[in-house]
Amino acid sequence: MASRRYFYATFCCLILLGSWCASEEELDNVLDGKSSRSANFIEIHHHFLRSPEILLVKTVRDSLQCAQHCLVIKKCRSFNFGLEADNNGKHLCQLLPWNKFQHSGRYEPSSAFHHYRIASVCENDPCQYGSKCIAEHRIMGYECQCPPQQIGDICQFKVPLWLKVNTREVCFGARNDSFGSFRMQFSGKITSMRLVHLSGNVTCYSTQPNDYSYWGCKRNDRLRTIVTDSRNSRVFPSQTNLPRFYQLHGIKSYSEKLTFYNLTIPLKVGIHQEFRVWYIEDFRNDSESDNDGKTCADVYALYV
Numbered sequence: 001m002a003s004r005r006y007f008y009a010t011f012c013c014l015i016l017l018g019s020w021c022a023s024e025e026e027l028d029n030v031l032d033g034k035s036s037r038s039a040n041f042i043e044i045h046h047h048f049l050r051s052p053e054i055l056l057v058k059t060v061r062d063s064l065q066c067a068q069h070c071l072v073i074k075k076c077r078s079f080n081f082g083l084e085a086d087n088n089g090k091h092l093c094q095l096l097p098w099n100k101f102q103h104s105g106r107y108e109p110s111s112a113f114h115h116y117r118i119a120s121v122c123e124n125d126p127c128q129y130g131s132k133c134i135a136e137h138r139i140m141g142y143e144c145q146c147p148p149q150q151i152g153d154i155c156q157f158k159v160p161l162w163l164k165v166n167t168r169e170v171c172f173g174a175r176n177d178s179f180g181s182f183r184m185q186f187s188g189k190i191t192s193m194r195l196v197h198l199s200g201n202v203t204c205y206s207t208q209p210n211d212y213s214y215w216g217c218k219r220n221d222r223l224r225t226i227v228t229d230s231r232n233s234r235v236f237p238s239q240t241n242l243p244r245f246y247q248l249h250g251i252k253s254y255s256e257k258l259t260f261y262n263l264t265i266p267l268k269v270g271i272h273q274e275f276r277v278w279y280i281e282d283f284r285n286d287s288e289s290d291n292d293g294k295t296c297a298d299v300y301a302l303y304v
């Protein structure tokens with residue numbers, strides 16, 4: 001059975017300066033002089049990857065020096081290290097752009113080589129429900145490619161599902177362009193959004209402060225809160241001719257939840273995409289000077 005162990009290697013320009021200078025044709029492919037790169041390598045004794053492409057062949061004094069050469073080359077994912085030394089005590093070092101996961105049929109036992117690959121976070125199977133893990137070696141991160149009915153950074157959520165999308169409370173005022181903004185925590189497709197009241201209230205007529213409302217002006221069924229994208233194009237509610245107020249069945253201006261259910265075509269959203277919550281008069285710059293107050297809310301989206 002092949003033995004396996006880990007070792008840590010790092011490259012910075014100073015370590016290799018003098019031992020190897022990149023040739024001109026190699027320059028596009030190597031880290032610049034200000035960069036550094038580190039990685040954990042997994043060592044598999046007596047194995048060899050017959051890679052369809054070899055980035056570079058060097059002779060080196062030991063496997064650590066081969067690992068350092070691998071780190072210099074951006075595309076390098078693994079290397080074969082020859083066990084037999086030449087007359088100068090140097091070993092063969094083949095730098096490869098692939099690892100055994102991409103070419104498992106070419107990974108084989110060998111009496112002449114040990115094989116080393118950069119440890120991938122994908123080896124721990126972080127992506128759920130059989131979704132595909134794509135390793136990003138330069139930052140040692142990864143990305144999960146989710147099947148259609150799942151979302152989340154590790155595809156952990158099955159849709160349809162309401163998810164809270166703001167990380168801190170979203171507060172909007174009623175004048176002076178005091179919209180509240182938030183960024184989506186998950187990419188996917190949404191059809192609905194829901195604002196859940198946390199604190200505060202707003203009014204369109206502060207000279208008569210007896211009334212209060214979370215989403216409108218007075219305590220009635222006229223709603224005056226909208227959601228736009230970062231370019232201030234309205235997303236919710238989706239009706240095309242926006243009056244100074246609108247109505248939604250069963251929802252009052254002081255209801256705890258303001259739910260928009262009106263996207264027939266799902267809206268594709270990206271992770272960290274910005275949306276804004278506006279008071280309508282403030283958005284329209286229309287009769288906002290006598291407005292007052294501030295409402296804070298959490299935001300949920302229905303992913304489908």
Ligand SMILES: [Ca+2]
Pocket residue numbers: 204205281286287288289290291
């Ligand atoms: Ca007003």
Ligand SMILES: [Ca+2]
Pocket residue numbers: 175176177178281282283284285286288
């Ligand atoms: Ca305004």
